[in-house]
Amino acid sequence: MRTLAIRTVRHTVGCALGAATALVELPLTLLCGLALLLAGVRPGATRPVPRPVRAVAAALLGIERRRLARFFGIRIATAPDDARALRYLAVRWTLGALGGAVAVLVVLGIAYSSLFVYVWWLSAVRYPLEVALSNLAGLMLLFLACQGVLGTVALEDQLARRLLGPSPHDALERRITELATTRAEMMEAVDGERRRIERDLHDGVQQRLVALGMLLGRARRTHDPARTDALLRQAHEESRAALVELREVAWRVYPTVLDEAGLRAALETVAERTPLPVRLDWAVPVPPPRQTGTVAYFVVSEAVTNVVKHSGATRVDVSVGRSGDRLTLRIEDDGTGGADPAGGGLTGLARRVAALDGRFGVHSPAGGPTAITAELPCAS
Incomplete structure (x- = not known):
């Protein structure tokens, strides 16, 4: 009212x-x-x-x-x-x-x-x-x-x-240009995701598997039972760490909970896995379509990850709502601000949103707070 x-x-x-x-x-x-x-x-x-x-x-x-x-x-x-x-x-x-x-x-x-x-x-x-x-x-x-x-x-x-x-002809030309630009940006974003996954596997899981193989080789060559037992314990710990990192990589690629339990459960999992306190405000009476929910999840997940890495914040507030046929997102932190909208991480999020004809915004004055907003089409 x-x-x-x-x-x-x-x-x-x-x-x-x-x-x-x-x-x-x-x-x-x-x-x-x-x-x-x-x-x-x-x-x-x-x-x-x-x-x-x-x-x-x-x-x-x-x-x-x-x-x-x-x-x-x-x-x-x-x-x-x-x-x-x-x-x-x-x-x-x-x-x-x-x-x-x-x-x-x-x-x-x-x-x-x-x-x-x-x-x-x-x-x-x-x-x-x-x-x-x-x-x-x-x-x-x-x-x-x-x-x-x-x-x-x-x-x-x-x-x-x-x-x-604009006239219908001008609007059509502009729309064609937008679609061509969005397609090129999405291809670049996909290539970037592939490079990131390769880097995570190479620097994390692969290195641990190499260390695991070396430990097992040393355990086979040694003749001291105590030494063999110690090396096997190290190999076991290394295998557990590799499994944890592999799960982390798989989660960052695409979380299964998003398909099994929906967007809200996936975002609650993000809040639980984040070292900072994350408050989730959910005001979506009807679950969004799968494609919209996927983009919304990655926007929130990547934004929260950027907050943890770069902002120096002590808390994160995530709001998810629905306004008409639009799903609205807002991620706000109490960090130092100064985020660059043209940075690699935020540019990737903007491309994800643009691929669905959504709107993406960043407000991050020096001294904070930083607020990332997104609107995604959410037609039933």
Whole structure:
């Protein structure tokens, strides 16, 4: 309820600011229309819209883009040309007027719905029934005005994406480029994983197996029973250590618990195996799809491993939730911060997330804390 109220207030402020910009956009539209009309009656006119007008239009468009992003969460990826910008501003001032009207209605609704709070301090109330009816009418007006605000925001979204967003051809080309880039990055990430596995096997398990073979060879060559017994005990310990390291490598490649018990159990296992205290906040009512859960597991696992190795933190907080059709992850620590998003480990995580058309972010100011966030598609 509180989130809905905050969002409604933010949208209302955005509509009010849109009404203020509409006061500039309407004269600009009329000026552009006049310039076009004069160009139509003057033969040989090659630049119907003067440069100062285009400069004002570009400035207004920048204000509109910031307003849409800040108050409505509408972000347009591409910067349109002058013609599309002018076309957008020529139409948007009508929505600005509508937004101003609904913002005024919201204020009136708040004023009338809270009449009983302050009317007693202004004068003696002789007709309490009329005050109660005014409060009820104010609540109805506030409800309808809030619906008008939401409708205006939806219209703003459609208009901006239609007139400012990329054309279907441009969007398709950009999507093809993204897919090609993601495929190349995933191939590089897979090769990196293979190199890491080879390095773990070579530097860990292989070295222990070599040591185990040497101990057994020495045990076979010696004729002292006590010495033979000591060497066999060392070989036994070495075989146990090799088995532990082999299990660790297999776990890092792909944990079987992820398939057997699901993402939550796998993350709880990560928390148990981590030397630092890890608090897991799980708020996912329905288990995510297998592919999404796999990527989510590796994001959390690698992020927690990076915290242990590099951050100097004393605790880690892991939050897993679901927002609509997106699985949200947040890994936060109390370390020294300063993590480089372009580093090898974080780049690999970003590539994993991008392969599923997800979003990945790192916020790590100097001095901490470090927060790693990810959003993954989680359609049922």
